[in-house]
Amino acid sequence: MAPKILARNDKLRLLKQMLQIRAFEDKVFELLARDLLKGASHAYVGEEAIAVGACAAIGLEDYITSTHRGHGHCLARGADLKLMMAELCGKATGYCRGRGGSMHIADVKAGNLGATGIVGSNIPVATGAGLALQMKKKKSVCLCFFGDGAANTGAFHESLNLAGLWKLPVVYICENNLYGMSVSVERALAVKNVADRASAYNMPGKIVDGMKVLEVYEAVSEAVERARRGEGPTLLECKAYRFRGHSRGDSRKYRTREEEEHWRARDPIEQFKKHLLEEGALTEEEFSALEKEVGEETSAAERFALQESPDPSPDDLYDDVYVDYEQGNTRLRRKS
């Protein structure tokens, strides 16, 4: 099948999303350093092409599940920078009212079934979303993002087996950024590629250049179309690189600076920008304007989170543990 061709505006939208993710993560890093943001934060810098390319291939009726490195998926799925930043800062105005933070952003109504702090734990959830779509006879799909580390969990194997067996409309997108925290894939994976495992689950497996947004878009589009036709799941392995460490305190002693330079030279934003310039779809002036626009949006998100958003009230601590039940310190009662 011929890949779908993106219009110029769409391509510029993808570029802007990639810039948004980059700027957002840079801002998060800065706020962490200034101690204005607490908690863990796993940056998506370097992997922008995957979330952006993949989410461009789906529509409003589709779902995604995200990971502990999930900011990019949210933004690519159309999340509001302000609500995301507020959530990272633990504010009442955030996507999860400050309960989730960096690792648990969700917007179920908008098709984002959420991020998770447990490596691999959303793979069964995405599989269940696919089951629901199949049972409801929808043409929709679920994109399941996960990392190379998750590919070694039992949840991965159980889920892909089930999806392959039942032909569920799920696209499993492995973001292989070469390290599970500090351990390289060579030291963790018994096969060379995660995609090699697809044959064990009776689904196509494909390796994709995760630093090239249009390649990701095309591969995911193809897998999505296959799923929509009722032909079942696909396993895509997007080879990429985590430019930053696992989290802020990571000294990166498990990898060389040369290796980092090698990958930074393949920066997904720079590559896409170059492609668009060569194609005549973008000028340097337009790029600068886009960068400026994204910078302003990011600053507005920071202002919203830090200056315009209240903290959640401890009075609401017990809200929403259960639906229709009231919980106090010691008792749980059904609301009358």
Added chain:
Amino acid sequence: MPEIFYWEAIRDALREEMLRDERVFVMGEDVAIYGGAYGATRGLYEEFGEERVKDTPISEAAIIGAAAGAAMCGLRPVAEIMYIDFITLGMDQLVNIVAKNRYMFGGKTTVPMVIRTQGGAGRGIAAHHSQSLETWFVHLPGVLIATPATPYDAKGLLKTAIRDDNPVLFIEHKMLYRTTGEVPEGDYALPLGQAKVTRPGSDVTVVSYSRMANRSLEAAEVVAAEGIDAEVIDLRSLRPLDIESVLESVKKTGHLVLVSEGYKNANALCEVAFRVNEFGFDYLDGPMLRVCAADVPVPMSPVLEEAAVPSVESIAGGIRQALAD
């Protein structure tokens, strides 16, 4: 009123809820063609087909996690975990996804699903097929826990569990499937968090759930012959916990015996004792006492197995001890 088996009550609840609501479906190991390891899904596959009664691979994490995903996307799954001992294999999904997603995501999603499972000793099938692990989940915010002891409660509570928008862990007991009891024809649902006084009495309160609620009743009859009038309360659900009914009873009797088939150490019913300590200390005329399973892996030998869990005699002994001094 017709008398039916406990397994039939469960099957009827599933069937009626599947007829009532097309979003309800059943999935799990051997639930379709085989009809469930203990027969509780018999006939459903023939009636509803594999679209809504799904045999799964032996993949507990995928069963629980996929149920959660399907629930978040608008269905109402009833997932079966064949033995509660096997729930360890899906523990991450239950503990970190099912129980937490609603709260963690700011109350903006629901996970309306039921995990049906069964526990308990009595069949000589040893340490991996006989445990009562409900205590683990009593510790966990975000799930509700039902533990029916009779066919009537099993049907009424399962209907409520399926209709509830919260995840419910529905724990049956393997030795109860072949017990019978009166169950009215037609639709009824019982609230979670409402204990039942199964034997009124004035001297001592005996609180239990699941199979041990029935044994506690038998024990109450044993001590009745000795002139002890025990009030027996079946909690029916462990979360929500109906502490009010327990307090009301203890206020009357002044003595409390807790009976559970779970391991003794840090048993779920220790929470009952602590709440009585908090809210009803002045009602007590003597120390509270528990009769629980021994803190050992459940052994196979019928002699050892029976010694490892509360018996009618050991419960009766507990009641006598609570009143001694």
